[in-house]
Amino acid sequence: MNTLAAKEKKNASWKRLILPMGIGAVVGYTAMHFGHVPVERFLSGIAPDHLAGMAMGLLALVVALGCFAGSLFPASVARSYGIGPGEDVTDETTLMRWSALCAVFYALFLLTLGFTGQLTDAAAGTFAVIGLIGAVATNAYLWHRYDELWREITAQACVITFTLFHYVLMAWAALAVLTDSIGFGPVSVLSVLLGIFTGASIYATAKRGMVHMP
């Protein structure tokens, strides 16, 4: 494929990705506006620190839904991956479902922290513990099931995350010592860590040709 054709294909792929996102944003905003969904009132009692956690929690929910939907429709996943004739992703559906479950536990944990004002202490504590234990257990199981490629991808994502995240911690430490106004709380720090890890994971999988634009 020549350079021009490759560039056109890349542009077309991005357009196909951005168009549904744009339509989704417009439809979502319109539905909230005309459906009188009280978003501002709903979010007014939540600390900014926890909003970041909730955003990551919602992202985890989207990931969970995507993984679970992919496990239900392996043929569609195979088509979108553009894998060769005679190939399928049926063998990968089990890992997709476990990944979805793992993401659900992260979502439960992060959203519980965001909604502590709306929950009783006992309920919030219970949900947070279930989310934490579930995340640990599913991560351990996934690591056990991974083959060497997936373990290398996970290890590389962890290395990138550590490298970038320690710069965040350095900035945090400097701000804590040099100023009185610290904008970070533990949930913000956790959200930044998970955000960096998500980006690093996408990079590590894309580097091995495993991320395909629709």
Added chain:
Amino acid sequence: MENRLKGLREAAAWSQGELARRLGVSRQTINAVETDKYDPSLPLALRMAKLFEVPVTDIFIDRWTPEDVT
């Protein structure tokens, strides 16, 4: 690192999934190796060589040559 895994697999009339099952790895691993996006571990490379009954150097091509340091 370049390799001839795809040619060997196709000569055996196996899909990526079939080869993956025989080697005990995921289909993505086979795909990543075939497309030069991932260099397998030494144990996996040796298993590939055993499976296709060829030397490892017939599957993986390393163009490095030692410099004469004398």
